[in-house]
Amino acid sequence: xxxxxxxxxxxxxxxxxxxxxxxxxxxxxxxxxxxxxxxxxxxxxxxxxxxxxxxxxxxxxxxxxxxxxxxxxxxxxxxxxxxxxxxxxxxxxxxxxxxxxxxxxxxxxxxxxxxxxxxxxxxxxxxxxxxxxxxxxxxxxxxxxxxxxxxxxxxxxxxxxxxxxxxxxxxxxxxxxxxxxxxxxxxxxxxxxxxxxxxxxxxxxxxxxxxxxxxxxxxxxxxxxxxxx
Numbered sequence: 001x002x003x004x005x006x007x008x009x010x011x012x013x014x015x016x017x018x019x020x021x022x023x024x025x026x027x028x029x030x031x032x033x034x035x036x037x038x039x040x041x042x043x044x045x046x047x048x049x050x051x052x053x054x055x056x057x058x059x060x061x062x063x064x065x066x067x068x069x070x071x072x073x074x075x076x077x078x079x080x081x082x083x084x085x086x087x088x089x090x091x092x093x094x095x096x097x098x099x100x101x102x103x104x105x106x107x108x109x110x111x112x113x114x115x116x117x118x119x120x121x122x123x124x125x126x127x128x129x130x131x132x133x134x135x136x137x138x139x140x141x142x143x144x145x146x147x148x149x150x151x152x153x154x155x156x157x158x159x160x161x162x163x164x165x166x167x168x169x170x171x172x173x174x175x176x177x178x179x180x181x182x183x184x185x186x187x188x189x190x191x192x193x194x195x196x197x198x199x200x201x202x203x204x205x206x207x208x209x210x211x212x213x214x215x216x217x218x219x220x221x222x223x224x225x226x227x228x229x
Contacts, residue, residue: 008040011040011041020198027041077201085216097179100151105150106134106146108135108151108153111135111164115155122221126221126225153221154178155182159184160187165192183216
């Protein structure tokens with residue numbers, strides 16, 4: 001970092017502290033957040049070895065989405081993840097989704113494996129806030145009509161489970177609004193959802209068994225329930 005100017009160091013420190021926001025920020029957004037200029041941001045990106053700002057953002061997103069094969073999530077990693085969920089940027093995302101949920105006639109929750117328990121938890125806490133909320137017990141079931149407006153809140157760590165994707169595509173065909181709560185924004189579920197609430201926690205698997213912490217998605221659900229009530 002010796003070759004970075006004073007303003008470029010400001011950008012560098014901002015990126016380190018707000019990495020989860022960078023994939024969604026334009027050059028202008030980053031310049032405004034760091035009180036620098038578009039030209040300074042582009043020079044900064046070039047000095048880091050990237051050909052363009054888009055390439056820089058892609059690498060950040062890839063790093064955030066990278067799975068690991070260790071045991072349980074490190075406590076510091078979980079704490080850092082929760083800190084990222086407590087930023088002004090994420091607050092705006094939660095407010096936007098909560099406003100969408102307020103307009104729904106019914107809320108459905110979907111999850112498979114460990115995410116199934118989180119989906120059940122989500123339905124329960126929304127019910128305690130007097131909302132028509134139900135967990136989809138059978139992701140393979142196909143209903144041909146619903147009384148709109150309805151929102152489907154999908155819990156999935158990887159966002160790539162075939163059964164989840166097939167179920168989501170079915171509900172979307174009925175006009176249901178899909179909200180994804182997943183560990184990153186670069187997966188199949190994110191690409192077909194209407195709204196995404198990523199929490200960027202490394203996926204933890206041992207012998208194909210998911211050990212990823214479910215604390216972040218539960219935190220997100222509680223925040224949404226409080227805001228919608």
